[in-house]
Amino acid sequence: MKTRTCPICGYSLEEEVEYEKSVGFTRAAYPATLEAHFTSVHPDFWSWEQSKRRLGIGLGIVTAVLTGLGLFYVFGIVLHIGQYAETGYLILILVAFVLPIALIHRRGTEHFKAQWQLEGHQF
Numbered sequence: 001m002k003t004r005t006c007p008i009c010g011y012s013l014e015e016e017v018e019y020e021k022s023v024g025f026t027r028a029a030y031p032a033t034l035e036a037h038f039t040s041v042h043p044d045f046w047s048w049e050q051s052k053r054r055l056g057i058g059l060g061i062v063t064a065v066l067t068g069l070g071l072f073y074v075f076g077i078v079l080h081i082g083q084y085a086e087t088g089y090l091i092l093i094l095v096a097f098v099l100p101i102a103l104i105h106r107r108g109t110e111h112f113k114a115q116w117q118l119e120g121h122q123f
C-alpha cells in the first residue's frame, strides 16, 4: 500500500490522493481514490472484486475456524499456555481469516492486470 499506483494498470494515483487529502480526506484518501479509479477505469475488476468479497470472507471464516480448532486440539494453547500464547493464537486465526481473501484478491489482480496488458493499454 506504500506505492500509490493502480495494481491493474500501474497508473500513478499520487496526484489524486494528494487532491483528496487537500479536500479533507486523510487516512482513507488512497482507498477512496483507488475505488474511484476502479469504478471508472476498471469496472469489470471492481464488480469482480465486489462479487468475490463475500466468498473471500466466507472462506476466511472457514479457515479461521479450522485453524482455531486445529490449534486448540493439537496444542491446547488456550488451556495450557499463558496469556502471551493466546495473543499468538489469535494472530494465527486472524492470518487464517485474511489469507483466502488476500489470495483471491491477488489472483484476480494478476488476472485483470494480464488482461489489461493483453488489450494493449499502456501507462
Ligand SMILES: [Zn+2]
Binding pocket: 006, 007, 008, 009, 010, 011, 037, 041, 042
Ligand atoms: Zn488502473
